[in-house]
Amino acid sequence: xxxxxxxxxxxxxxxxxxxxxxxxxxxxxxxxxxxxxxxxxxxxxxxxxxxxxxxxxxxxxxxxxxxxxxxxxxxxxxxxxxxxxxxxxxxxxxxxxxxxxxxxxxxxxxxxxxxxxxxxxxxxxxxxxxxxxxxxxxxxxxxxxxxxxxxxxxxxxxxxxxxxxxxxxxxxxxxxxxxxxxxxxxxxxxxxxx
Amino acid sequence: xxxxxxxxxxxxxxxxxxxxxxxxxxxxxxxxxxxxxxxxxxxxxxxxxxxxxxxxxxxxxxxxxxxxxxxxxxxxxx
Numbered sequence: 413x414x415x416x417x418x419x420x421x422x423x424x425x426x427x428x429x430x431x432x433x434x435x436x437x438x439x440x441x442x443x444x445x446x447x448x449x450x451x452x453x454x455x456x457x458x459x460x461x462x463x464x465x466x467x468x469x470x471x472x473x474x475x476x477x478x479x480x481x482x483x484x485x486x487x488x489x490x491x492x493x494x495x496x497x498x499x500x501x502x503x504x505x506x507x508x509x510x511x512x513x514x515x516x517x518x519x520x521x522x523x524x525x526x527x528x529x530x531x532x533x534x535x536x537x538x539x540x541x542x543x544x545x546x547x548x549x550x551x552x553x554x555x556x557x558x559x560x561x562x563x564x565x566x567x568x569x570x571x572x573x574x575x576x577x578x579x580x581x582x583x584x585x586x587x588x589x590x591x592x593x594x595x596x597x598x599x600x601x602x603x604x605x606x
Numbered sequence: 607x608x609x610x611x612x613x614x615x616x617x618x619x620x621x622x623x624x625x626x627x628x629x630x631x632x633x634x635x636x637x638x639x640x641x642x643x644x645x646x647x648x649x650x651x652x653x654x655x656x657x658x659x660x661x662x663x664x665x666x667x668x669x670x671x672x673x674x675x676x677x678x679x680x681x682x683x684x
Binding site: 430432435436439440443444445447448451452460461464465468469472476539540543544546547558561562563567568569580583584586587590593594597 | 613614617618621623648649652653655656657658659660661662663664666667668670671672674675676678679
């Protein structure tokens with residue numbers, strides 16, 4: 413059976429029966445989405461790597477303790493663990509990122525304030541880095557919904573429950589996130605390479 | 607006359623979170639309403655950009671995690 417055909421649950425079973433390669437395959441399969449989800453929240457690669465490792469340590473311990481009951485939803489579960497660790501980190505730092513009262517704030521105001529920084533960073537030619545930075549400019553609540561829906565494959569209902577808002581609010585935040593992203597992409601004239 | 611789908615409805619449709627009836631209605635709206643089709647294509651394009659932001663951690667991270675797992679495996683088996 414090819415690796416791509418083995419389900420997450422089968423890899424978990426492999427791991428729990430003593431085959432460490434099951435864990436390795438799981439991490440390799442999901443590492444980009446889990447890591448990027450954390451990175452876009454903390455905006456610091458080293459910190460994101462620390463939290464990424466902590467996340468999977470929790471995953472390992474929970475799997476081994478027999479307390480994993482998310483069959484078919486491994487990735488959303490892991491991303492939620494990472495998300496909670498990020499929140500814990502911000503709390504310890506007494507530094508909760510500002511959440512806008514209104515989704516209608518102007519992303520272009522933020523861009524102007526940090527324009528010098530953005531200009532320095534735009535020296536980097538890799539478009540992936542530029543796009544990641546654009547996502548980082550989004551307010552936390554908008555970033556969260558993009559991360560959870562698009563990377564973690566959580567439903568809008570699950571996102572609403574995780575972030576303690578209504579489904580309509582989650583959908584609204586996604587709408588504003590995309591409006592803001594489109595403005596930024598147009599402002600920076602980013603074009604995806606074919 | 608059918609109503610134009612909202613952006614929020616298009617999100618739900620894109621991510622397969624609509625019921626059967628709503629799916630059919632939205633698909634019809636996309637097929638027959640240029641404004642809706644354009645909005646839907648814009649949404650899909652925005653997510654193509656989001657896809658490009660994916661980044662892997664350094665290989666050392668994976669090594670550290672696997673080392674932890676190996677070192678603690680014996681405690682479970684003991």
